[in-house]
Amino acid sequence: MKSEERKEQNHRAVVEHYAGIAEAYDRRWDRYTERTLDTLIEHLDLDRVEELLDVACGTGRLEIKLRERKPALRLTGTDLSPDMIRIAQKRLPAESTVRWVVTPAESLPFEQESFDAVVCANAFHLVPDQPAALQEFHRVLRPNGQLIIVDWCPEYLTVALLLAGSRGFGRQYRQLHRTRDLAALVERHHFSIEAALPFRATWFWGLHVVKGRRHGGTEGCHGQRP
């Protein structure tokens, strides 16, 4: 199967999966989501952010948290799943400082250098073309903008065991990286790494946070993969 076809197939599986669980998602993942999003916010230098893009925003819980901390922040949440976006939209209706867009992480319909921060929580492992997504994150970030990825870490035994036996855990594609490999992947896309840290959200869920800072110039971006 060609890689484009495989990507489309993976996207369809994600849309189908989240259509089935969108309504129950917040209830089912409440504690996990609280902890992982709080960790992301701890690493975000919010004072330097006026415009933030949350890729794979799901039901918009990060936006609510950020709103409470900085009401003037301009927020854009994107997700592949229209069902997740619908819930986000109900929670925080679109207005002058909030917008919701259904689009894959690999193709962001925004001008280059339009955001001070791009974040992606609990979703990067689901993205079939991660280099394309990173290239897009770089493209839409302003020079010195922050990128924060929070994702599952397969170096925790519980997560490794889950993945090993995960055939029954949804049909979604998953590509996880060890912390240093995720940091290296981000670095190859023209970011300086400022943090690459494992953490536990619950006794079971082991994750990591990788923070990159987009290099000052426009090197390596917009059309060419590193």
Ligand SMILES: C[S@@+](CC[C@H](N)C(=O)[O-])C[C@H]1O[C@@H](n2cnc3c(N)ncnc32)[C@H](O)[C@@H]1O
């Ligand atoms: C586990 S949820 C996390 C949602 C939210 N970031 C949070 O932490 O609450 C994963 C989300 O990633 C989205 N997603 C998966 N693959 C995607 C892709 N290629 N592009 C954009 N969104 C994607 C799903 O639709 C889903 O809403």
